[in-house]
Amino acid sequence: MTIKALLSNMTLKEKVGQLNQRLYGWHVYQKKNGEISLTDAFKEEVARWGSIGLIYGVFRADPWSGKNQTTGLTKEEALTVSRMIQNYIKEHTRLGIPVFLSEECPHGHQGLDSTTTPANISSGASWNPELYQQVQELVAREIREKGAHLGLISTLDIARDPRWGRTEECFSEDPYLAAQFTLAALAGLQGGDTRAVDSNHVLAVLKHFAAQGSGMGGHNSGPVNIGERELREIHLPPMRAAVAAGAELCMAAYNDIDGIPCHGNARLLSSILREEFGFKGAVMADGCALDRLVELSGSPAATAAWALESGVDISLWDNVFPYLEEAVLQGLLSEETLDRAVLRVLRLKEKMGLFEDAAPAVEPVSDMQKRTLVTKLAEESVVLIKNKHRQLPLADTAVESIAVIGPNSHLIYNQLGDYTPFKHVGRCVTVLQGLQARLAGTPVQIYHAPGTAVTTHLENGLEEALAAASKAEHLILVLGGSSARDFDTDFDANGAAISGSSEMTSGENIDLADIRLPNVQVELVKKLAQLGKKMTGILIQGRPHSLCEIEPYLDSLLIAGYPGEFGGDAIASIVFGDANPSGKLAMSIPRSSGQLPVYYNYRDIAFKKDYFDLAGEAAYPFGFGLSYTDFEMTNVSVKDPLPTRAQLQAGQKIVIQGEIANIGGRKGAEVIQLYVKSNQRNVITRVKELKGFVKVPLNAGETTCFKLTLGASELREYDANMTETIMSEFTAIVETTNNRCELPLVIDGENSR
Template sequence: MEAAYWNKELTVEERIEDLLGRMTTKEKVGQVNQHMYGWNAYRRLPDGIELTEAFKQEVAFGDGMGALYGLFRADPWSAVTYENGITATQSAKAANAVQRYIREHTRLGIPVLLSEECPHGHQALDGTLIPTNIGIGSTWNTELMERVYGHVAAEIRARGAHVGLISTLDILREPRWGRSEECYGEDPYLAAKMTESAVRGMQGSTPEELKKPDKIAALLKHFVAQGAALGGRNSGPAGIGERELREIHLPGMLAGVRAGAQGCMAAYNEIDGIPCHANKELLTGILRDEWGFEGVVMADGVAIDRLLSMTGGDYESAAGMALAAGVDLSLWDTSFTTLEAAVEAGKAEEELLDRAVRRVLKLKFELGLFDNPFTDEDIAKETVGSETFRLDNLQAARESIVLLKNEDALLPLGSNYRKIAVIGPNADNIYNQLGDYTSTQPAGKGVTVLEGIRRIAPEGTEVAYAAGSGIRSGTPEQLQEALDVAADADVVVLVVGGSSTRNFDIRFDTNGAAITTEGVPGEMDCGEGVDVADLQLGEPQRELAKRIAETGKSVIGVVIQGRPHALTDIDSLCGALLCAWYPGQEGGQAVGEILFGQVNPSGKLAVSLPRSAGQLPVYYNYKDGGSRPGYFDLTGQPLYTFGHGLSYTSFAYEGLELQPAAISVKELVQGGRVAVKVTVRNTGETAGQEVVQLYVKDLEASVTRPVTELKGFRKVGLAAGESQTVVLELGLDELAIWTASMDFAAEPGRMRIAVGGSQDGDCTAELTIVRDH
């Protein structure tokens, strides 16, 4: 008679309890471990793949396997290339081989979760790469992003994997941090809305959709405040208190929980002396007891083993500590492999082990893996790299690009420029526009900026190119070549910035972060493990820009970057300046279209651009202490602030109206909302998209409040001369604050409401929250 846990007619809970009751402690430990690197689980053969002895031993260790990370990962750290890795068309066969082996060689046949990195598209051979999050935030287009993340999920599921590890939770308040590119920006509200889009795109809107062949479980990282590392040093402590934690860093995960996220990854950092992987108040008290989260908490790579400094080097105690805090699934740790011994020694409670196993099993059941762990081996051919995804990816790249300045309407370029010089280290290097966590790319995939300009330039236009320098290196010969090319051109497009490009010469630590040498400049100057003290571009690029400007040619700057660099020197040399972030594999096409006016730029900065690292922090929503504090030797104002972005057309706002203009605390608690109505008109001669931004300033509060806070936005497209009435809503979530007694509540008082195309607000009104009687 077949065991009850295989019976589809029973509830998930009934199936879990039946299965759990049959499991030995060893089998339970197997389900909470994700110990091996997935690329070590197979060996590529001429006619397919074979599973390795290392994989089989890992399965035997726990008579099963909870999860397998990175079966399809391909990059310099994994050393997986097209010569030894698994392509899209081979993926489902490989995934099915893994599931088949586990079903046939374990007592209970529990399917394995296959987890994959997808911070900006699937990090696998043939995976489609979208703009990194810092660019995604600059689109301010949640609907487009939901479609894009849906494509990412479809590619991963078509290959046989089930869980997507996606960065959504880190807030960019420290741009020296190498992982800045993984943040949606500096604002918690914008980041929360983008997190919702990611979850809904990847999972759908209901738990039932997880079983569909184009959906995966979203596992959000990093929980929490990893972007607040002191000094911008990766994995450093977060020097924040509970108020900042709740106001700035927790809203993203709360939004993810409400959207149904199936998992999160604990952060490497510590808060007030407690590592996140040992923080029961965070992982259980807030996440589960307060918010009702029912998903899986995964450890970051070897992060549980980092607790050894608190346990005198004892792995069993470290495992017990993380398990008690609320970690359910390991990642490469030794500690969790000792859980059977830890339970026997009383260093970990079997009841807590059962709790973690239930959560892992629940996800497997909800993904439908017990009913069918296998994947149709033909789906990936049509899904991975589809034309529909390419077009949405191109649109995401277009909307992520921000026009920072445009003196004398230098852009868009007209047909009067017959010879264009394209100069700079980021003009013709596809890897430099893709960001960190990028898979090995085949030759010819993606469009560089140089190629995009050549595609879009009017017929008869000559486009000449010279690199001029590297990212952090350069030679006199490179510089002279660039000057010669510029001297013979009508206009110069200067493509500079940073790079998160990994190569096979870079060393990596055990969790895949790049290892850099202090004081030795490298071409990779951004990405995990690559933190900087100085936010200026590399000196060779600054010298290149200076010398190009001295030629007297008009200069259009295009900055490809993964962090907000201090662009003061570059900005002053350029008549027009585009911030393209890392725009993904379609980014060059998007840049070319914007330069020549085929596309009207619509991006708005999701993070402020500083003038100098010495200004930090420069985020827009600083606490109100009068005017923004400055310095004796430098203004306190950023070079370009959050929400800024120009267009080739202009927009006007009028008729701001609040309905109602006064609302009681009781009404807000009961679900009442304030409708904020405004009319936006395209006053120019070109169609364009405008981001309508709504900001709130609490004028009467029990604690100090920011000078302004984003609380609503919508992106609208308007033809020349067209107008549209936009309605945004404010409710309890937007109007309540964490009070002096640390309650989340709406307080009676006045609030200034500002609506416009930037945080300055084109229209303002006052809202009153009335005290209950």
């Protein structure tokens, strides 16, 4: 039976069931004394609709779900439960339509026996989307081998204000860099076949559409007061690129845009996404988001009609889409509109092969392969921003002892980020453990004391830290923040933290007014500095913190973000020179909260950039990152002849080429960054905009050629009337951390120069 024939055979109630994702998936089963059974709540939901479209988070295991290693599902049990669910639906519904199981995977699947990878704030700093894609292929395999089908992943949010607690879920403050990682996530999760999704991959649900990263004052779900130009230039590019590459699912954002909530924004979800970008897939609501619209529309039925007509196809936990049947019967919504949404869901189930086998067996990936790839990504994500007198890397033959100090030195959940499942801690590696493993078999002595918690004093903590430091030659301070949820965290109905534990400084709903490091950590650094020893700072954090209070006391400084469960190994490799830091900042680091916003790609209007009491520029800018070696860029030029505007529109590209040399004594990798500065006459354009990059590994003394291209999509801009056009006159800017070359270019209809 074709899906259209199936649709024609469905009742109105069965159709509504396909668009509802009401259940909290961990309520679907119960596990007692080793026995697993399906719950009455699940069975009642099946009976109510005679059809269920999706179930969220069956395998989720974290403090919100209350599922842990005892009450949650191992990967083997997960596959069993997946098949139990599908079999029950097949046997107890008239049509037996299989159900989608959707799971969170912001940095690895949020279920037991899953690999927690570096968070997006780290991965973006790697500037290596190809490596990130390989990691996402592993994530897809882990989700699929448990019997799930959809992977919810944050890729669309652009980090425009580091006060926002969900900054850790963003790749960058820049739309082009975020778009490249969005494409990598999509390809890694879904695979390369746009016609079907095989049993090793899942459908990616890209979050959140759109502009959630520009909430007022950094508030989660806050009002977004931006215009059409800012929306199109900054917030839409990742989704536009993803649609062209075969994206099938996205999640709407909680926020409004200039007063119109995204979940009720027909222009955003239909006119732009579907008609302009050509999106053929389905839009999922964010958790309980539709309930928030009831206050505006006046009733659940009216809200259901509003959301569906605007472009939302699938609900999440809300008590709104259950009223779709009533909306149709009351004449608020046509059944034809409802049918279009149902057909989208059925088509995706067909594309996933659910009608043939909803829970196929999957060949697992070896633990060693997972560890190697995830550790490599963590290594490439570390950014060296200070290295006074080339103090790093340390040599295990030259340093006699180290002291590892700081609140994030030996707490594994602090280096994993929000949306993290319960872990088998013995399989994870803290910074302390990574250093211990790296130095095993060497004469280097290691001393350890946390000194403080993230935000509070520890009893005798400072004294113990000073005692450990006094014995050591070199101090390694592991500082920063934490998004670790615990059972002291209060949760909203959508899983966001209403109030975190006192040690939770990042994560959903954990927004900060002040992005300085907590006072206890600053105090710790200053006290240790009085010992007069060499000090390396390592920042494990979910947002860029202001570092001005501690930077003068540190000889070297590494930014690690949330490096994942093998982050300790990666950081140890960087500190002792087994790996050379090659990360570049994907988010600018401010001097102070009072500077915000401090993103690099602001509009180039004449204004006084410095404050009366503080410099205006970032402390460390976007794209910055040091290495243990030195690079030199030479012979940068544009390949002749330049294509004309018509040739660019037909697919030709401008080619910019040059040479990059490793003139230092160590193997390393440099990121060559290509920006453009438009010289459009009637619009104030941005200072510069990233439009290309390439990461080039080089042995010591090696020179190689590089090539970067600019096509019509990279040169897209909007004129004074918001008509899309191609830049006519612009400057191409090729940069590394220590090199810069500007190339003025003109593109016309007949000739270019």
